[in-house]
Amino acid sequence: MSKSASVWVFGYGSLVWNPGFAYASAQVARLRGFRRSFCMRSIHHRGTEAAPGLVLALDAAEATCEGLAFEIPARIAPETLEYLRARELISAAYLETLQPLALADGRQVAAVTYVIDRDHVQYCGGLPLEEQARIIARAHGGRGPNAEYLFNTAAHLAELGLQDPELDWLAGRVRVLLSGPDPV
Numbered sequence: 001m002s003k004s005a006s007v008w009v010f011g012y013g014s015l016v017w018n019p020g021f022a023y024a025s026a027q028v029a030r031l032r033g034f035r036r037s038f039c040m041r042s043i044h045h046r047g048t049e050a051a052p053g054l055v056l057a058l059d060a061a062e063a064t065c066e067g068l069a070f071e072i073p074a075r076i077a078p079e080t081l082e083y084l085r086a087r088e089l090i091s092a093a094y095l096e097t098l099q100p101l102a103l104a105d106g107r108q109v110a111a112v113t114y115v116i117d118r119d120h121v122q123y124c125g126g127l128p129l130e131e132q133a134r135i136i137a138r139a140h141g142g143r144g145p146n147a148e149y150l151f152n153t154a155a156h157l158a159e160l161g162l163q164d165p166e167l168d169w170l171a172g173r174v175r176v177l178l179s180g181p182d183p184v
Helices: 074-088 129-138 144-159 165-179
Strands: 007-011 024-041 054-070 095-105 110-114
Touching: 007 074, 007 095, 024 110, 024 129, 054 074, 054 095, 054 129, 054 144, 074 095, 074 110, 129 144, 129 165, 144 165
Parallel strands: 007 110
Antiparallel strands: 007 054, 024 054, 024 095, 054 110, 095 110
């Protein structure tokens, strides 16, 4: 990494609506070979060890994930990466990788991208959507309710014009579960 080059970071979940770091620019980007999925048990931020929640991760698949690419100026890249590592690698369930992104403006960049480690104990790919909805509806962690994480992510993706039918279905189902006569 050149001392004068910007660093790019790919956000596909909470980084979209709560990056927590300064950036020079952000734009919609596409990542091939991964899908956004609630495939990671959250034992810190949106759940506990006793009652894990679910958070989004990138799971390898023959798919494409759209999110936001953040351009980090070189002068603040070291502290930004330090912040991201403390936030994203809290339990080592994510792997920090460099992935090729297609930016909305046509450029191709390599971006720091956090993907799930399928060998990690928190990996839970393949859970049925109904089970995901029930977990998300009842889980709560250090950063608040799991449902809030889902609702914020779905809303911000929609604001960006990014379609994610699975997230939209989950958001609708979790709202139903939370509003029922006997919330989960």
